[in-house]
Amino acid sequence: MAKNTKNNNGFTLLELLLVVGVLVAIGFLVFSFVGFNQTSKLDTTTDGILELATEARGNSVAGEQFMKWGVSATNPSGTDPSYAVLFSCINDNCDPALGERKEIRSVFLQDPVVFNVPLDGATTDIIFRQRSGDLESGVYRRFVLSLASDPEQIRTIEFFATGLIEAQKGLATPPGFVFGDDFETCDFSKWSETPFIEGGNTLEVNAAAALGGACGLHVLTGTSNDDARPLQAFTPAFPSLYFRSSIRLLALPQGSNPHNFMMFENLPKDNVLFGLGVDPNGGNGLLPMELTWWTPSTNWGNTNFVISPNTTYCIEAFVDRPSGTVTIWVDGTPYASVSGETFSADFGSMSVGHDAYVNVFDAYIDNVELNSLQSIGC
8 A cells, every 4th residue: 555655744845836836826916916907007097187188179179168278287296196187278378376277177196107297396288279279389298107116117198289189108209309318227328428537426327316207317526626527418410409307406516617517519520528439420619508507698608597406497498509599498487598699510419417627516417308399398
C-alpha cells in the first residue's frame, strides 16, 4: 500500500507553489482592476467635460437665451479640486470677476485624474460666438487630462478656432507647435546640455521642482561669477515665436547683473561655445531677446519683470522679428512690451537657465513650450 508523502506538520512543495501561484494571480487581477478603474475614471471625466463643451457651443449656435456660452477649466494651486464649468455670458464682456457669468453645471476631477493643461494655478476659458460657434479668442486651445498615478495616460480635448471640438487619447499637438517639455519623463533628454563653466552648480529634474505634473527642472548656480545657461534647444528658424513657461524662484537672485531664465538667439555657424556643438540652423551670433528680472529695458532686447520669491508664475512672451517687438505676459496679464528692436535673423534656438557674470540663481522651471503661429496660454 502506497504511503502518503505529505508532511503532517506542513504543506508539500507542490501545494506551496499552487498557493503562491494563486496569490500572484489574485494580485495581478487586483492591480489590473485598479488600473482599469482609474483609466475608466479618466475617460468618464473627459467625456463629462466634452459634454459641457458641446452643449456650450450648441447653445451659442442656437442663440439660446440670446447669450454667448462657454466652458472653462480651472486647475487651482494647493488642495482644492480641479473642475470644468459650463456657463452663459450675462453680457458681452463675460467677466467672471464682475459677476457677468452664470454657471450652469460643473464636472469635478476626482483623484487620480488631474489637469496638465491648464497649468497649476491657471484657468482656461473657451467662449463660443453666437450663431457662428467659432472661438471668441480666435486661436486654438486645449484641455489636457492625465492620471497622477500614470502620467502617460493622457486625454486631450481640442478647441479649434472654427469652433470644432475633438477629444482623443494621448497628447494632441497644437497647430504651430515647435518645441515643448513639461519634464514628465523626469529628464532633460529633449535638450542639448551646456556644461557649467565654474562654481558648484546643480542641474537636475526631479519631483520637488514640479510646477504641475510629475517633475520639473531645478537650476542652481554656485558662487561663480561666470556661469552659462545650462540647457539649449535648437529649433527650425522662425521669424516670430510665442513662448510659455512656469517659473518659481526659491530666493531673490544675488549678483549685480540681471539673471536670464529664457533666451532666444541665433548662434554663429559651427559654434562650439560652451560645448554646444554645431547649430544645425546656422545663425549670425545675434542675441535677440532675453527674458530677465528687474525693470523694463530695451538694452540687448531685454524684457524684464519684477518677481517675488517662492511664487509660481506663468510667463508668456511673443518675439516678432519683422516688427522688432517683444511682448511679455505674467499670469495672463500684459506686463511689458518693447519695440524698435533690430533682429537681423530668424530665431533658431532657445536656452534656459541663467546669464553669465552672476552669483547665485536658484529656480524651478517647468511647462516650456514654443509655438510659431499662436499664443499658447497658461
